Amino acid sequence: MIIRVQTADFDLNAELAQLRQANPGIGAVVSFVGLVRDINDGQDISAMELEHYPGMTEKALEQIVKEAEARWKLINTVVIHRVGILQPLDQIVLVAVATRHRGDAFAACEFIMDYLKTQAPFWKKEQTPEGARWVDARETDDQALQKWAEGVA
Numbered sequence: 001m002i003i004r005v006q007t008a009d010f011d012l013n014a015e016l017a018q019l020r021q022a023n024p025g026i027g028a029v030v031s032f033v034g035l036v037r038d039i040n041d042g043q044d045i046s047a048m049e050l051e052h053y054p055g056m057t058e059k060a061l062e063q064i065v066k067e068a069e070a071r072w073k074l075i076n077t078v079v080i081h082r083v084g085i086l087q088p089l090d091q092i093v094l095v096a097v098a099t100r101h102r103g104d105a106f107a108a109c110e111f112i113m114d115y116l117k118t119q120a121p122f123w124k125k126e127q128t129p130e131g132a133r134w135v136d137a138r139e140t141d142d143q144a145l146q147k148w149a150e151g152v153a
Contacts (some may be wrong), residue, residue: 001062001065001069001076001079002015002018002076002078002079002080003058003061003062003065003078003079003080004058004080004081005052005054005057005058005077005080005081005082005083006080006081006082006083007082007083008086008107009082009091010080010082010091010094010116011035011054012031012091012094015023015078015080015094016029016031016078016096017043018078019076019077019078019096019098020076020098021076023075023076023098025062025075025100026075026076026098026099026100027099027100027101027102028098028099028101028102028104028105029096029098029104029105029111030096030097030102030106030108030109031094031095031096031097032093032094032095032096032097032109032110032113033091033093033094034036034091034092034093034094034113035089035090035091035092035103036048036086036087036088036089036090036092036111037039037052037088038088038089040118040126041082043126043128043129043130044065044087044128044129045127045128046088046127046128047085047086047087047088047126047127048086048124048125048126048127048135048148049084049085049086049091049124049125049127049132050082050083050084050086050092050123050124050125051083051122051123051125051153052081052083052121052122052123053121054117055121056121057081057121057122058122060119060121061079061081061116061120064112064115064116064119065077065079065112067111067115068097068108068111068112068115071107071108072099072104072107072108072111073099073100074097074098074099074104075097075099076097076098076108077096077097077098077112078094078095079093079094079095079096079112079116079148080093080094081093081094081116081120081122083111083122085107085140086100092097093116094112095109095112095116096109097109097112102119109135111148114144114148115143115145115148116142116143116147117128117137117138117144118137118141118145118147134139
């Protein structure tokens, strides 16, 4: 399990190569990369600032991955979340999961991302033409989390 919160960008190919690291038992790798959009809720976004609580955030991410490991047979996992000031098209987050079979990889990757969106302590502030605004949690993120609790997913 690799968990990092960092200001620097990440190299997707290098991270996936490290995830696989010559393990012949891996039959599937699923990854998700989140990017900064240039529009949100109908407003132009020129930048996004992400803040976190060092130590607490990493611990929360580790707990989310452990919950995924309890549900699926994961061989390796990478979670990288960036903080600081980001521009549209910048990479924000990487979740990558390696398993023996694709079903576990797809489900675990989605589970980790859904929990990360709602349970990891990050704060987002967007820069708009009208000034800065904090980003509230989305109802759709809570709904995504609920499906895991109900066992629907």
